[in-house]
Amino acid sequence: MINVQRGDDDSFEELINRLELYLYKMAYLHVKNEHDALDIYQETVLKAYLNISKLKKPKLFKTWITKILINNVHSRNRNNNKFKDSDLDNYIGDIIYDNIDEKLDLYDAINILEDKYRTPIILQYFYDLNIQQISEIVDCNENTVKTNIRRAKKKMYNMLKENDNE
Numbered sequence: 001m002i003n004v005q006r007g008d009d010d011s012f013e014e015l016i017n018r019l020e021l022y023l024y025k026m027a028y029l030h031v032k033n034e035h036d037a038l039d040i041y042q043e044t045v046l047k048a049y050l051n052i053s054k055l056k057k058p059k060l061f062k063t064w065i066t067k068i069l070i071n072n073v074h075s076r077n078r079n080n081n082k083f084k085d086s087d088l089d090n091y092i093g094d095i096i097y098d099n100i101d102e103k104l105d106l107y108d109a110i111n112i113l114e115d116k117y118r119t120p121i122i123l124q125y126f127y128d129l130n131i132q133q134i135s136e137i138v139d140c141n142e143n144t145v146k147t148n149i150r151r152a153k154k155k156m157y158n159m160l161k162e163n164d165n166e
Contacts, residue, residue: 012052016045019062022127023069029122030073032111040076044069060136067137070119077115109156117152120145 023044028037048065055064110118119138123129131149135142 012049015061016048019065022062023065026066026069026122026127027073029110029126030070030115030118031076036076040069040072043072047072063133063136066123067139070137073119074115106156106160109159112159113152113155117148117155120149121152121156124149 020041024037024041027040027044028034031037031040044065047068051068055061057064110121113121116138120134123134123137124131129137131142131145135145138145
């Protein structure tokens with residue numbers, strides 16, 4: 001890791017290659033689009049490469065680069081919201097309406113959640129990160145992370161339960 005921070009491109013490439021699938025899956029779980037996920041992945045790698053010297057704790061590289069990725073996802077979402085409100089409505093789709101004809105599965109329920117709920121759920125249940133790691137990635141205190149996970153689970157439970165009753 002020290003070599004990476006000193007500018008050794010081969011070491012950086014090796015490190016990124018080990019995390020490539022993890023980073024791509026993380027991006028894809030958020031944007032549900034292969035092209036956008038690849039763009040976010042590439043932006044993340046570039047930002048990490050350009051800012052590697054700013055990494056204070058090399059042991060936390062995975063957490064650090066995940067935080068960069070999540071920030072890129074949020075940045076893309078903010079930009080999409082500014083310019084493509086109608087596209088965002090289409091992305092969310094029919095599942096917002098009160099009368100849901102199709103059965104929601106777990107992924108649909110996660111997809112409906114606001115970012116502040118979706119990100120901790122994905123990090124905890126898809127990547128087995130603990131509350132402290134999630135707190136560092138989303139840049140909020142641990143109690144907030146716990147609260148957001150609890151609220152997300154309740155919202156998903158209610159969505160799935162409501163769908164089963166229909």
